Amino acid sequence: MGRMHADEHAIDTTLVRRLVRGQFPRWADLPVTPLASGGTVNAVYHLGDDLTVRLPLTSGGASDITKERRALGALGELPVAVPDVVAVGEPAEDYPWPWAVHGWLDGTPAREGRDAPARDLAEFVRALRAHPADGPPTRRGKPLADVDTATRRAIEELRGTDEPFDAEAALAAWTEAFDAPPWTGPPCRLHGDLMPGNLLLRDGRLSGVLDWATAGVGDPAIDLIPAWNLLTADTRPAFRDAVGDDDATWARGRGRALSMAVIQLPYYRHTNPVISANARYVLTELGVLTRSR
Structure with a gap:
């Protein structure tokens, strides 16, 4: 992993130990181990x-x-x-922001293109949608118009790279999704961010879902993105059948997957191999990248 963001704060095991020791002395003697992660927002460490x-x-x-x-x-x-x-x-030890301690969940992060429990994913999505949802749409629950400019800009940025990317096919796919009802x-x-790394598997079943910072309310299409960032052409139909969405919602979900991938790939292609590999997988599944790398 390279440095992903120009304003990224330096975080290491020593800093984490100092923060824990200073604010939660009951955990001061627990081992601190960095976790390999494709995450782009947080550094994550195993504590005990x-x-x-x-x-x-x-x-x-x-925030x-x-x-x-x-x-x-x-929930x-x-x-x-x-x-x-x-x-x-709290902020301390020259670390300027709040931070959190979560309970550990056992499981192995899902990987794109591998066997994944499509029907378990659909059951989770349906169960989450059944929860009460009040208020205006949150960022990832808004219409596709909210990301139209950023998506088109990213397509043009990718056009100028050495990626085997078909910009015209991507624009056509985006327009089709954008025009869906x-x-x-x-x-x-x-949930808003059902990336493979946020989905934990045990014994071939979906066992846990991580990273709820983008959770909110709005258009359910955003939670269809595992159809393209995780599942394969063979397992995608089972997910679609079990989740039960109409053609328009499915089309908007495909657009969300495309938008996220074209925005992620130029930004992370040299710094985050996990995210860039997943973006290439999505674009290959959507037929706008001619081969995986």
Whole structure:
């Protein structure tokens, strides 16, 4: 992993130990181990056997600590485990933002193109949507118009790279999704970031879902993105059948997957191999990248 953001704060094991020791002395003697992660917002460390420490990398991610705590506190029963927020730390030790300690969830992060429980994913999405959802759409629950400019700009940026990318096909796919009928139903409860690394598997089943900072309400299409960032052409139909969405919602979900991938790839292609590989996978599944790299 390279430095991903120009304003990224330097975080290492020594800093995490100092923060924990200073604010939560009951955990001062627990081992601190960095976790390999494709995450772009937080540095994550394993604390002892049962805890994780999450520290925002930039000021833009600092507000996510409060958002995630609120989102997790509002959840009712789900068919999979979600993290418990065990504690929230304060700025200290030259670290300028709040940080969080979560309960550890066992499981292996999902990987794109591997066997994945399509029907378990659909069950989770349906169960989350069944939760009460009030208020205006949150950022990832808004119409595709909200990301139209950024998506088109990213397509043009990718056109100028050495990626085997078909910009005209991408524009056509984006236009098709953009022109799909908008969501007119009541707001749905959303996770908003169902990337493979946020989906934990045990014994071939979906066992947990991480990273709730983008959770909110709005258009349910955003939570269809695992159809393209995780599943294959063979397993995608089972997910679509089980989740039960209409053609327009499916089209908007495909547009969301495309938008995220074309924005991620030029930004992370030299600094985050996990995210850039996943973006290439999405674009290959959508037929706008001619081969994986």
